[in-house]
Amino acid sequence: MRVIGRMLLVRPRVVIAISLLLLAVVAGIAGAALPKPDPAPDTPPPERQHFDRELAQAYVDSGCWRCHSVSTLEREMTAAFGAPAAGARPLGPDLAGIGGLYSNGWHLAHLWRPQDVVAHSQMPEQQPSFNAIIAMQIKTIVPNRLLLRFLQSLDVPGRERATWPRGEHKLPRPGSIVAGQKLFAEFCAGCHGPEARGDGPAAKWFKQAGDKPPADIGGAKMVWRTLRAPLPSLDDIYSTITNGLPGSGMPSFARTLSDAQRSDLVAYIAELNRVTYEGYADAFEHGPIEVTPPQVTADLIARGHVLFNDGEKYACATCHGADGGGNGPLAAETTKRLGFPPRDLVRDRLRRGTFEGVYATLSLGLGIGMAGYLEADGRNSADLWALAAYVRSLNKWESRMGNRE
């Protein structure tokens, strides 16, 4: 049986290899006759996942390979630690491409108690991967930094990682508050807390890691908007739940929950904030800010670069740093005030990364984290499009996607 199994495994490979060879020969003949197409400027060369033995060792020592694979490092893991380390029986998802998708806070909370973070997770608690230091009644739990760094370094997607949706979505139908409340307890409360005040059992790990904690969504403190109002519209909330906010701890629920279930959650969140929604009915009536993206050109990006460092009007560099890396002169003070730093616009994923999305972020700001820059009469909108184009051109993840939507 085993031999036959092996033959079956080997044979298609041989067939594929021969076909590839034939194809290469045919392509070579055809290629000689045809002019070579210009390499598309938008498609970067396929990247190889960087392998760091020390970081990988932390993953192997923690036994994660018992359930996970890292398809982009299969060869390196096998060579360094033997075949099983590459993921012999993948019970959990392939971890290739997980880097930067979630904050460190998310990973700590997930390793500590996966079920707080992912409803009905089958992953067992990984508490041995933390070191508990118990001294004089003070119990400090120290995460395995090397393991975290390993996970965050896996920035080249494998075959299996589906990308999260992006862009604005319309609430497809009015939802049910009662159904939404039930879903919230099941899928959201582990992070956002039973009353949606941002204080679920996972929240402490976000604070410990210095990451933005789960939002207080029951206390009129939501920030991801497309309109001038103190709260997002129902479409905005629906978009956030559908798309997630990559690079934070807020996952996409596009695949976990149906359109109808996400609508029910919106109804529940709206009900929690009913007083604010009623109080600002006019603003919501008014609808989203106008969004007419210009053509992205090298000139537009260059103009954005100048404005980014313009000390008078925009002064983005004071917080985000002259190169956008998040280390401007006001960064430390901002971090102290908020409990989390200004974004590293180069290495962090943009949580709302489309051109229109970054424009909305810059126009309307992010609550107490960052002011909105769109003037009341909208006269500086051209500046903000230039800044949005520049920010996206800086960002590693957006550039890798060729700054596509």
Ligand code: HEC
């Ligand atoms: C007994 C099997 C098992 C072990 C051991 C295990 N995991 Fe998991 N892991 C899973 C399963 C099942 C899931 C899917 C459910 C979830 O996301 O919690 C998962 C999910 C994950 C995810 C989320 C992946 C994604 O695409 O969202 C990460 C990250 C992860 N595990 C890291 C680890 C690390 C690091 C270790 C070692 C310290 C580890 N796991 C050990 C079973 C396991």
Ligand code: HEC
């Ligand atoms: C693993 C933890 C986690 C889970 C589970 C989770 N969230 Fe979140 N959520 C976050 C974090 C962290 C943020 C803040 C992200 C940011 O602004 O950077 C957030 C932000 C949000 C926001 C945006 C608020 C704003 O400022 O505009 C909404 C809406 C939201 N979550 C709804 C939900 C709903 C509904 C569910 C369940 C279906 C859910 N979340 C599940 C961690 C989580």
Ligand code: HEC
């Ligand atoms: C006072 C400090 C400060 C200044 C000045 C500032 N920012 Fe920010 N910025 C922040 C903080 C803090 C956050 C994160 C807020 C949050 O997550 O709630 C942020 C977030 C962002 C984001 C969101 C990225 C994402 O995840 O989608 C973008 C884009 C951005 N800033 C660009 C700019 C640009 C462009 C300027 C200048 C026009 C600017 N910022 C000025 C502090 C600042």
